[in-house]
Amino acid sequence: MSCHQTTDIIADYFDQQLSPQARQTVQQHVAHCEDCRAEVALLAPAQKTLLAWQNESVPDWDRVKGQGQGHGNGPAAHNHRKRLHKRRAGPSWVDVRRWIPLAASLVLSVAVLTQTRLDVSGEGWRLSFGSSTAERQLAQLDLYLAEQASVQQQQNQRVLETALQQFGNSTADSLYQLVDWYEQQRELDMQRLEAGFQQMLERDYQTVNSVQQLASFVRYQNDLP
Amino acid sequence: MEQDNELIERALNGSLQAWEDLVRRYEGRVYNYSLRLTGNRDDALDLMQDVFMGVYRHLERFRGDSQFVSWLFRIAHNKAVDLVRRRHASPVKYQMLPDDPDEWPDVSDTAANPQSAALTNEKNAMIQRLLDALTPEQRLILELKVFQSMTFEEIAMMQDISANTAKTRFYSALKKLRALMEEDHELSPDH
Numbered sequence: 377m378s379c380h381q382t383t384d385i386i387a388d389y390f391d392q393q394l395s396p397q398a399r400q401t402v403q404q405h406v407a408h409c410e411d412c413r414a415e416v417a418l419l420a421p422a423q424k425t426l427l428a429w430q431n432e433s434v435p436d437w438d439r440v441k442g443q444g445q446g447h448g449n450g451p452a453a454h455n456h457r458k459r460l461h462k463r464r465a466g467p468s469w470v471d472v473r474r475w476i477p478l479a480a481s482l483v484l485s486v487a488v489l490t491q492t493r494l495d496v497s498g499e500g501w502r503l504s505f506g507s508s509t510a511e512r513q514l515a516q517l518d519l520y521l522a523e524q525a526s527v528q529q530q531q532n533q534r535v536l537e538t539a540l541q542q543f544g545n546s547t548a549d550s551l552y553q554l555v556d557w558y559e560q561q562r563e564l565d566m567q568r569l570e571a572g573f574q575q576m577l578e579r580d581y582q583t584v585n586s587v588q589q590l591a592s593f594v595r596y597q598n599d600l601p
Numbered sequence: 602m603e604q605d606n607e608l609i610e611r612a613l614n615g616s617l618q619a620w621e622d623l624v625r626r627y628e629g630r631v632y633n634y635s636l637r638l639t640g641n642r643d644d645a646l647d648l649m650q651d652v653f654m655g656v657y658r659h660l661e662r663f664r665g666d667s668q669f670v671s672w673l674f675r676i677a678h679n680k681a682v683d684l685v686r687r688r689h690a691s692p693v694k695y696q697m698l699p700d701d702p703d704e705w706p707d708v709s710d711t712a713a714n715p716q717s718a719a720l721t722n723e724k725n726a727m728i729q730r731l732l733d734a735l736t737p738e739q740r741l742i743l744e745l746k747v748f749q750s751m752t753f754e755e756i757a758m759m760q761d762i763s764a765n766t767a768k769t770r771f772y773s774a775l776k777k778l779r780a781l782m783e784e785d786h787e788l789s790p791d792h
Contacts, residue, residue: 387768393752422779426747429728434632435646439624440617
């Protein structure tokens, strides 16, 4: 088979629903194409055989109640809740459900704005509105916290005083030693600094004047009260 | 003549007459399709009733965006596939008669004697045997194109394939059928 259109040509040739214009085109092709003409000749008997089928008439059967299990009376009765959709008057359950989230949001918003409070206790429950009770409770809480802070501070102070009385002398001596040590370290640092400057003087004479001036300035600063 | 969509609308609104008219319009095509598939009148009637039961139950799902006959034969094809599966699962029902005539069941009992319900038209029986030797895909394309007069576009939409694929399958099915005819030496009257 050398014709690349044979499949389409054969399918169209045996297509009984082909339009007149398309059929003319197909027949023209077949008339001029040896391969397609040979295929038509080969397959024509196959279609002819199929078309020789003789339709048999349908035996009697119950077209309405023959749908099994007594569910007769047509598809509307079987699918009574599945009819084609029609507009219905009045709100539907689906429409009402659509508004529930919005209603819930409004209720919550009102509850927040009005500072609604639900108190549940052993005696029952109580719904209250407004901020006066809350403010009083907050004020009481602040007062309580302040009292507790004052008490804690007083206690800490007493503990410190007691500790100082017991360990005061040794603590004072330690402080004096610490101060002496810091002063000694400062003196050592100053000596090191002067030695460094002296080395710089010995190495580079071009900067002597400026370094001497700098050293003088530093001493001047140190001598200031 | 009332259009299919109008009959369907009325049937869904409760009109038994509309439902019956719709069934009568297509039962011949479905019954003969079933005959070509089963080769047996009893089985063909059962299959046809199964098909219309499926249509009956799912009629509200038909959207009207395709031809009703396409939707109908999609259901018919699915029911036919179920039938073939049942046949393979229960082959005893379809055994040939025993050689000893004394063991033949009562001929008045058509359910036990499927031979009595077989096709008596020899030509039809030959065509049914030829179709039975095709693959389900080849059989379906020939059924839809030759017997149901559907266009390649309608077949393509029904089977979710392209029109070109449908044409290729049709060409292949015709070739296979021709080859089977030569094997059986069952040529058309022209040969």
